[in-house]
Each structure stands twice: as structure tokens, then as C-alpha cells.
Amino acid sequence: MNDIGLFHFLFVSCALFFIGVYGFLTRRNLITMLMSVELILNSVNINFIAFNKFLYADKLDGLFFTIFIITIAAAEAAVAIAIIINLYRNHKTIDVEEVDAMKY
Amino acid sequence: MNASTIIFYLLAATIIGGGLMAVTSRKIFRSAVYLLFSLIGIAGLYFYLDYEFIAAVQIIVYVGGIVVLIIFSIFLTHGSGEDMKRPHLGRAVFSALAAAFGCMLTMYFINQQTFIVTGTQVTEPSAANIGAQMLSTTKYGYILPFEVVSMLLLAAMIGCIVIAIKIKLPPVKVPVLLDDENVIVVHEEIVIENIETV
Numbered sequence: 001m002n003d004i005g006l007f008h009f010l011f012v013s014c015a016l017f018f019i020g021v022y023g024f025l026t027r028r029n030l031i032t033m034l035m036s037v038e039l040i041l042n043s044v045n046i047n048f049i050a051f052n053k054f055l056y057a058d059k060l061d062g063l064f065f066t067i068f069i070i071t072i073a074a075a076e077a078a079v080a081i082a083i084i085i086n087l088y089r090n091h092k093t094i095d096v097e098e099v100d101a102m103k104y
Numbered sequence: 105m106n107a108s109t110i111i112f113y114l115l116a117a118t119i120i121g122g123g124l125m126a127v128t129s130r131k132i133f134r135s136a137v138y139l140l141f142s143l144i145g146i147a148g149l150y151f152y153l154d155y156e157f158i159a160a161v162q163i164i165v166y167v168g169g170i171v172v173l174i175i176f177s178i179f180l181t182h183g184s185g186e187d188m189k190r191p192h193l194g195r196a197v198f199s200a201l202a203a204a205f206g207c208m209l210t211m212y213f214i215n216q217q218t219f220i221v222t223g224t225q226v227t228e229p230s231a232a233n234i235g236a237q238m239l240s241t242t243k244y245g246y247i248l249p250f251e252v253v254s255m256l257l258l259a260a261m262i263g264c265i266v267i268a269i270k271i272k273l274p275p276v277k278v279p280v281l282l283d284d285e286n287v288i289v290v291h292e293e294i295v296i297e298n299i300e301t302v
Contacts, residue, residue, distance in 0.1 A: 003109060004108065004109055004112045006219060007214065007215070008112065008116070009149070010214050011211060011214070012116045012119060012120065012149075014207055014210045014211055014214065015120050015123075015207060016119060016120065016123050016142075017207075017210075018203040018204070018206050018207040018210075019120070019123040019124055019127055019203070020123070020127070021199075021202070021203050021206065022127055022199050022200060022202075022203035023126070023127030023128075025195070025199035025202070025203070026127070026191040026195060026196050026199045026200075027127065027191070028189065028191065029132065029188055031132060031174060031177055031178060031181070032127070032132060032135055032188070034174065035126055035127075035135065035136065035139050035174065036127055038139065038143075038166070038170065039123050039126065039127070039139070039142065042142075042143065042146050042166070045146070045162075046146060046149060049149075049150060049153060049155055049158060050153070053153045053154075053155070054219070054221065055219055055220070055221055055222060056222060057225075057226045057227065058222075058224065058225050058226065058227050059227060060227055060229060060233060060234060060237055061244075063155065063157075063158055063229055063234065064234075064237070064238065064246050064249075066158055067158065067161065067234075067238075068249060068253055070161055070162065070165050070166070071165075071253050071256075071257065072253070072256065073165075073166075073170070074165050074169060074170060074257075075256055075257055075260035076260075077170045077173060077174070078173065078260055078261070078264050079260050079263055079264055079267070081173055081174070081176075081177045081264075082263070082264040082265075082267040082268040083267055084177055084181065085177060085180060085181070085268050086267050086268055088180070088181045089270070094181055095189075
């Protein structure tokens with residue numbers, strides 16, 4: 001692990017973050033937008049772990065941030081899926097462009 | 105190029121390729137499976153960095169929990185095997201341009217940055233060390249966020265049940281008037297389905 005440094009991990013996480021941003025901007029389906037958000041959160045986790053490993057190896061704080069982000073992402077996904085199922089029951093669609101009852 | 109480098113690039117290719125396919129595939133179920141590969145690659149990256157505990161948490165929570173939840177909700181809301189609509193061409197092009205330029209700009213700034221290594225001795229990220237600091241009430245302990253996040257999980261669980269539950273109204277018993285020919289006279293504003301004649 002000599003030649004793989006911090007920059008490699010930061011580049012992977014940066015690419016993953018912007019892949020998630022691209023998906024969030026182009027997808028019009030609530031479930032796939034949720035999947036894009038999960039990609040973005042995971043790229044942040046890679047950053048925290050890489051910084052903790054390479055710069056602050058004497059502490060564990062980046063690891064704790066990652067644990068809390070994973071916990072909150074789980075709660076967020078559960079609530080989002082409950083909302084999606086309720087929306088599907090009422091509107092028979094989960095396309096964000098057809099669900100505009102509160103827009104006008 | 106030694107084995108460790110090759111393993112890193114394989115993991116990076118799994119993560120990036122899985123992520124790209126997850127956001128571009130037009131079949132939603134395949135999209136979820138590509139997301140699964142991407143998340144497994146990230147867990148592999150944590151194993152690569154010797155953070156075994158966080159890799160195990162990643163596999164348990166993301167691969168075993170969130171992706172299964174997403175696949176369940178796909179089964180509940182989608183017919184089998186239909187393609188999703190293609191994104192509008194203009195929006196796809198501009199989103200791709202925005203993401204690509206943002207990515208390049210961020211990578212440029214990362215490249216300019218010099219990071220200073222401060223940690224000299226190494227704290228082993230073992231489950232014992234993590235647990236000791238997580239539940240410690242001293243200065244660098246994480247007991248307060250731990251308790252707060254447990255309350256958040258409880259609130260999210262109750263909220264999910266409240267949002268997703270299907271409420272069945274009990275039948276309403278109303279007195280019904282009968283006219284001369286024994287026809288039920290009901291006020292128009294009363295919902296017919298919930299009436300049980302008494």
C-alpha cells in the first residue's frame with residue numbers, strides 16, 4: 001500500500017459524488033433519485049475514512065462520523081420509502097413530474 | 105505495480121462502474137443491482153484500508169438493509185420489466201456537463217492541496233477501541249450523539265409506520281330514515297361505503 005495514497009481515494013470519492021449528482025438531476029423517478037442520494041452519502045463516507053486513515057491515524061473521529069452518517073442514511077431511506085409507498089397509493093405513480101398536486 | 109495497487113484499481117472500477125450503471129440504466133431493477141455492486145465495492149475499499157468494523161457495518165446496513173428495502177419498494181410500485189422513460193436530451197446533456205465540470209474543478213483543487221499528516225502513532229480501529237470511545241462520557245466521548253441518534257432512529261421508525269400504514273375506517277353507524285315505500289333516505293354528504301344500517 002505504498003503507492004496508493006490519499007489522493008486516489010479522494011478522486012474515487014469525487015467521481016462517485018458527481019455520478020450521484022448527475023443521477024439526481026436526470027432521474028425523474030423517486031426511487032432512483034433516492035439511489036443517487038445513497039451514492040452521494042457513500043462518497044462522503046469514503047472521504048471521512050480516507051482522511052482518518054492517512055492524516056489522523058491517532059484518532060477515530062472520522063470513523064465515528066461515518067458510523068453516524070450510515071445510521072442517519074438508514075433512517076432517511078426508510079422514511080423516504082414510506083413516503084414513496086404512500087404517494088404511490090394515492091397517485092398511482094412515483095414520477096416527480098406527475099405528482100404536482102401541491103404545486104398550484 | 106504490485107497486487108495491492110491492482111486490488112485498489114479493481115475496487116475503484118467496481119465502485120465507479122456500478123455507480124455509472126446505476127444512474128444510467130433504464131431498467132429500475134438492474135439499477136438497484138448495480139447500486140448493490142457499487143456499495144459492495146465501497147465495503148471492499150474499507151477492508152482495503154483495514155477498517156474492518158466499518159466495512160462490516162457497511163455490508164450489514166447498506167447491502168443487507170437499504171438495498172433490500174429499495175428492491176421491496178420497486179416490487180411494490182413497478183410492473184415487471186418496463187423501461188423507465190428516457191431523460192430529456194437537453195436536461196441529460198446539461199446535467200452531464202455540470203457534473204463533469206464540477207468533478208474536474210474539484211479534482212483540480214484536490215490536486216493543488218497539500219495535506220499535512222499529523223497523526224504519528226496509530227490507534228487501532230478495532231471494535232474495542234470504537235466501543236470504548238463511543239460510550240465514553242469524558243471529553244472526546246461520543247455518548248451524547250449516540251443517544252441522540254438512537255432517539256432519531258426511534259422517531260424515524262414510528263414516523264415510517266405512521267406514514268405507510270393503511271387506515272381502515274370502522275363502519276359508521278348512523279340512524280337511517282325509511283320513507284313510505286321502505287327506501288332508505290340518506291343525506292348526500294354521508295359516505296355510502298361506511299354505512300351499516302341499524
